[in-house]
Amino acid sequence: MNAPQYDKPLPDITPLTRPFWDGLRHHHLVLQTCGHCHKVRHYPRPVCDQCYSMDCEWVPGSGHGKLHSWTVNHHPFHFAFKRESPFVTVTVDLDEGVRMQAPLRGADARMLRIGMAVELIFEDVTPELTLPAFKLV
Amino acid sequence: MSIRDQACVTGIGETRYTRETTRSQAELAFEAALAAIADAGLTPKDIDGVVPYVMGGVIAEDFVTNFGLPDLRYSALTPMGGASSVAALQNAALAVAGGLANHVLITLGRGALSTGRITDRIGQMPQFRLVGEFEMPMGTVAPAQFYAPMARRHMELYGTTSEQLGEIAVTFRKHAQLHDNAMMHKPMTLADHQASRMIADPLRLYDCCLESAGAAAVVISRADMARDLRQPPIYIGGVAEGHPDSPSTITQRPDICRIGLAKAAPKAFAMAGVTHQDIDVAEIYDCFTYIVLCQLEDMGFCAKGEGGAFVQGGRIALGGELPVNTHGGLLSQAHIAGMNHIVELTRQLRGQAGARQVANAEVGLVTGYGDLGDGSIAIMHK
Numbered sequence: 001m002n003a004p005q006y007d008k009p010l011p012d013i014t015p016l017t018r019p020f021w022d023g024l025r026h027h028h029l030v031l032q033t034c035g036h037c038h039k040v041r042h043y044p045r046p047v048c049d050q051c052y053s054m055d056c057e058w059v060p061g062s063g064h065g066k067l068h069s070w071t072v073n074h075h076p077f078h079f080a081f082k083r084e085s086p087f088v089t090v091t092v093d094l095d096e097g098v099r100m101q102a103p104l105r106g107a108d109a110r111m112l113r114i115g116m117a118v119e120l121i122f123e124d125v126t127p128e129l130t131l132p133a134f135k136l137v
Numbered sequence: 138m139s140i141r142d143q144a145c146v147t148g149i150g151e152t153r154y155t156r157e158t159t160r161s162q163a164e165l166a167f168e169a170a171l172a173a174i175a176d177a178g179l180t181p182k183d184i185d186g187v188v189p190y191v192m193g194g195v196i197a198e199d200f201v202t203n204f205g206l207p208d209l210r211y212s213a214l215t216p217m218g219g220a221s222s223v224a225a226l227q228n229a230a231l232a233v234a235g236g237l238a239n240h241v242l243i244t245l246g247r248g249a250l251s252t253g254r255i256t257d258r259i260g261q262m263p264q265f266r267l268v269g270e271f272e273m274p275m276g277t278v279a280p281a282q283f284y285a286p287m288a289r290r291h292m293e294l295y296g297t298t299s300e301q302l303g304e305i306a307v308t309f310r311k312h313a314q315l316h317d318n319a320m321m322h323k324p325m326t327l328a329d330h331q332a333s334r335m336i337a338d339p340l341r342l343y344d345c346c347l348e349s350a351g352a353a354a355v356v357i358s359r360a361d362m363a364r365d366l367r368q369p370p371i372y373i374g375g376v377a378e379g380h381p382d383s384p385s386t387i388t389q390r391p392d393i394c395r396i397g398l399a400k401a402a403p404k405a406f407a408m409a410g411v412t413h414q415d416i417d418v419a420e421i422y423d424c425f426t427y428i429v430l431c432q433l434e435d436m437g438f439c440a441k442g443e444g445g446a447f448v449q450g451g452r453i454a455l456g457g458e459l460p461v462n463t464h465g466g467l468l469s470q471a472h473i474a475g476m477n478h479i480v481e482l483t484r485q486l487r488g489q490a491g492a493r494q495v496a497n498a499e500v501g502l503v504t505g506y507g508d509l510g511d512g513s514i515a516i517m518h519k
Contacts, residue, residue: 008274008276009269009273009274009278010274011269011270011271011273011274012266012269012270013270014270017270042389043267043270043271043386043389068286068290068393069286069287069289069290069293069393070286070289071282071285071286071289071337071338071339072335072337072338073276073277073282073337073338074334074335074336074337074338075281075334075335075336075337076276077278077279077281077282078276078278081276081278084276086335086338087276089275089276089277089282089286091286091388091393098389099388099389100388101271101272101275101277101286101388102275103275103276109338113293114290114293114294129274131274131275132275133275
């Protein structure tokens with residue numbers, strides 16, 4: 001194991017959020033839904049804001065969505081992102097009605113427009129951690 | 138019952154504002170606090186309430202220890218980032234109106250780079266827990282990056298331009314040049330703004346606030362005790378705080394171009410019994426140029442989407458229809474987390490702003506904006 005040590009910020013995964021991260025590790029998007037009224041909620045949290053149930057289930061997400069907004073990160077702020085700057089980060093309306101934010105791969109920000117279709121991809125960054133990213137459809 | 142006009146700003150104090158310091162945040166806060174107490178014509182023994190800054194390295198009891206306060210009977214915290222200072226006005230006004238205290242001290246000291254970079258500091262804060270787990274691992278680690286998608290969407294939906302954001306930066310720089318305690322006196326043109334490097338598109342370097350060391354403080358007094366003090370009392374006519382939907386992550390917010398101030402502003406205007414046309418001067422929280430534009434819209438000075446046109450043509454400059462950030466703001470005076478905005482509004486309404494004085498300023502407002510969209514507003518008058 002001579003791979004360089006992973007030096008980017010790591011998510012502080014809790015029992016509450018573990019299913020989401022385990023899903024990514026297996027290259028599946030899973031989303032938390034209310035066990036009572038089935039409202040999808042993201043980011044994961046303990047209580048449904050619609051019916052106040054604390055029961056939850058995890059259901060597959062399509063990984064499809066549309067561009068809501070974006071930025072191009074020129075100043076990295078964290079040293080570990082310096083080598084890939086500038087990079088594009090997109091905010092995406094998932095088809096399930098919640099949003100995700102992740103890097104957009106393989107596209108020039110100048111061509112982006114609100115509503116463009118994107119698809120989730122998976123990036124294995126350590127043996128234990130897979131991060132989400134998007135590509136244009 | 139309303140707390141309208143039940144509380145007054147009676148004292149203001151500031152340290153010199155610098156880029157770095159060897160002094161502690163506590164020492165800076167004490168210096169500004171003593172200046173504010175003296176400005177009011179009070180002594181530390183008169184202070185019976187303290188609302189310090191959550192992230193300022195001091196707690197209320199430190200003022201008992203250092204100033205010998207004989208009877209601290211009210212203390213609170215307002216953990217709303219840059220909205221904390223103006224939210225503290227609401228807190229202090231309630232305390233004095235409710236008879237819990239007579240003179241409440243509000244302080245804010247910051248050490249800037251001397252206490253670590255913002256990126257390192259926010260990683261430790263509970264309000265950034267969701268962002269920490271779901272956004273920071275992919276490189277969204279700093280406020281400029283959190284807010285950039287709000288500005289980008291505003292541009293895409295409404296045609297707002299970088300030049301319009303630049304107008305805000307250039308205007309505040311001109312104002313800072315008239316203030317001897319401003320960090321940035323170097324002139325800035327719109328061309329300078331457009332040539333400044335991109336930080337998080339569409340936010341350029343000159344769309345971003347300074348990092349500063351220094352402290353500011355104010356004393357809030359019960360209105361009936363304020364009239365005989367050293368300075369003319371400045372009344373808090375209306376005050377409110379507001380939290381956006383999805384307050385802990387912008388990504389999940391139904392409308393990312395609308396912030397907590399949109400909920401707070403109508404309440405503050407109604408409490409004060411004034412309209413937008415009555416506002417002579419506005420000190421608006423300006424961590425980024427776009428945040429000023431968004432707040433002008435969310436307060437109702439113009440419709441959503443019209444902020445870009447609103448800030449053009451000198452409207453927000455001294456001599457314009459609505460002078461904004463007459464001290465230079467966080468962008469060009471110093472980043473004292475908006476306590477410097479409260480100090481400046483008080484000076485304007487007292488008629489003590491010197492070369493920056495807005496003629497006949499009688500009614501003004503000050504806003505705060507913090508963390509991921511918390512808002513606060515106070516409408517004050519002579």
